[in-house]
Amino acid sequence: xxxxxxxxxxxxxLNYLKSRNINVELVNGSSYKGIKTLLIDDKVDFIVDxxxxxxxxxxxxxxxxxxxxxxxxYIITNKNNKELINEIDQGLNSINxxxxxxxxxxxxxxxxxxxxxxxxxxxxxxxxxxxxxxxKKEEKQLEVIIKKNRIINDLKKDNYILYYQxxxxxxxxxxxxxxxxxxxxxxxxxxxxxxxxxxxxxxxxMKEITLWxxxxxxxxxxxxxxxxxxxEKDFYISLNVSFNEIKDREFLKKIVKIVNDNKIIKNSxxxxxxxxxxxxxxxxxxxxxxxxxDNGILIAIDDFGVEYSNLDLLKKxxxxxxxxxxxxxxxxxxxxxxxxxIDFILDICRLSDKSIVIEGIEEKEQVDxxxxxxxEKIYIQGYYFSKPLDIKSLKAYTF
Numbered sequence: 028x029x030x031x032x033x034x035x036x037x038x039x040x041l042n043y044l045k046s047r048n049i050n051v052e053l054v055n056g057s058s059y060k061g062i063k064t065l066l067i068d069d070k071v072d073f074i075v076d077x078x079x080x081x082x083x084x085x086x087x088x089x090x091x092x093x094x095x096x097x098x099x100x101y102i103i104t105n106k107n108n109k110e111l112i113n114e115i116d117q118g119l120n121s122i123n124x125x126x127x128x129x130x131x132x133x134x135x136x137x138x139x140x141x142x143x144x145x146x147x148x149x150x151x152x153x154x155x156x157x158x159x160x161x162x163k164k165e166e167k168q169l170e171v172i173i174k175k176n177r178i179i180n181d182l183k184k185d186n187y188i189l190y191y192q193x194x195x196x197x198x199x200x201x202x203x204x205x206x207x208x209x210x211x212x213x214x215x216x217x218x219x220x221x222x223x224x225x226x227x228x229x230x231x232x233m234k235e236i237t238l239w240x241x242x243x244x245x246x247x248x249x250x251x252x253x254x255x256x257x258x259e260k261d262f263y264i265s266l267n268v269s270f271n272e273i274k275d276r277e278f279l280k281k282i283v284k285i286v287n288d289n290k291i292i293k294n295s296x297x298x299x300x301x302x303x304x305x306x307x308x309x310x311x312x313x314x315x316x317x318x319x320x321d322n323g324i325l326i327a328i329d330d331f332g333v334e335y336s337n338l339d340l341l342k343k344x345x346x347x348x349x350x351x352x353x354x355x356x357x358x359x360x361x362x363x364x365x366x367x368x369i370d371f372i373l374d375i376c377r378l379s380d381k382s383i384v385i386e387g388i389e390e391k392e393q394v395d396x397x398x399x400x401x402x403e404k405i406y407i408q409g410y411y412f413s414k415p416l417d418i419k420s421l422k423a424y425t426f
Contacts, residue, residue: 174230182239186212189243190415191251191264194384194408195426197398201258202424203406204297205251207244207266208415209236233269234278240266241282244296245289247418252295254422263325265297265348273300274308279315283322293323297348301329309343316345327384331372341375349376353387356409360392373402384408 181187191205211218227236244264252259272278286296298319304312316326327348351369358365369385376383383402388394388409397407412426
């Protein structure tokens with residue numbers, strides 16, 4: 028509420044103040060006694076009056092009051108209309124400026140608060156995501172540790188065993204070699220690699236398993252080579268290695284050391300490369316193959332003709348043995364193309380003095396056709412002759 032004591036045009040001032048949303052009340056008369064009472068009782072916020080020295084404005088002017096006073100505005104004055112209106116304008120404008128400034132400060136604070144909180148929420152979300160990723164990583168690491176411990180435990184308990192599938196030499200009626208195949212005894216069952224190899228890969232223990240297989244092969248070799256059905260002179264045992272293993276020179280040095288430490292006969296161990304070659308690394312692979320061959324280890328390329336469609340590989344990779352995939356063996360008795368492919372590979376191997384093993388032979392008709400091939404170093408592997416056998420059963424094997 029505003030009080031105006033003005034001897035001039037009260038109506039004009041009243042209308043002006045109302046237009047500025049200031050509630051006013053006219054105070055009539057020239058005596059300020061009642062006004063002083065209002066002032067003393069803090070019912071008047073400020074007074075503008077130059078004519079009466081007894082009435083003070085509490086040390087405030089209109090601008091100051093309009094900026095900081097939160098209550099109703101009481102105006103008592105005898106100034107002329109123009110002076111009063113100007114003074115009120117300054118006060119009101121000051122209010123607007125301060126409000127705008129306040130709004131700006133508030134907006135800046137709000138935006139900072141809001142943005143800071145958004146940033147905090149983003150940080151929380153990011154931290155949560157990172158935590159979940161780390162948790163998942165730790166879970167995977169834990170899974171790896173569990174799988175690794177399980178594999179180590181199975182090795183200690185001799186749950187891993189080797190079976191051997193004969194590779195026969197029909198021309199001389201003998202077992203030329205055997206391929207070592209890993210098996211796992213679990214819950215009374217004999218599992219093939221299909222059921223456990225992924226666990227070994229997930230546990231990053233492929234190389235450890237390969238070295239274990241090699242040591243067991245060397246141990247079994249000294250037993251198997253003495254069997255009556257084995258020609259000890261050039262008998263060998265093959266085991267599978269991956270492309271990643273064959274390109275790792277440091278790992279190959281471990282293989283060579285194991286072979287040399289056991290003083291095994293030269294060319295008695297063959298490494299079968301069972302994965303597709305990476306073309307860009309052929310030169311490096313050939314260097315490693317030569318390193319192995321120089322240390323008395325044979326090299327075979329497995330699944331040739333399917334995994335390796337580039338026949339130029341026969342020239343770039345100096346392997347000792349080529350194993351032709353079962354895909355061609357399946358069609359050898361009814362597909363002219365399969366027969367021609369095998370015949371072509373035979374010609375190449377004959378020129379380079381490589382041995383050939385045809386895999387997946389299961390029918391007599393296939394065997395009869397292979398017998399017609401005029402090449403001394405051609406051998407056969409498949410269920411027609413034998414399934415994989417344990418070391419004891421291999422001793423009694425005949426064909």
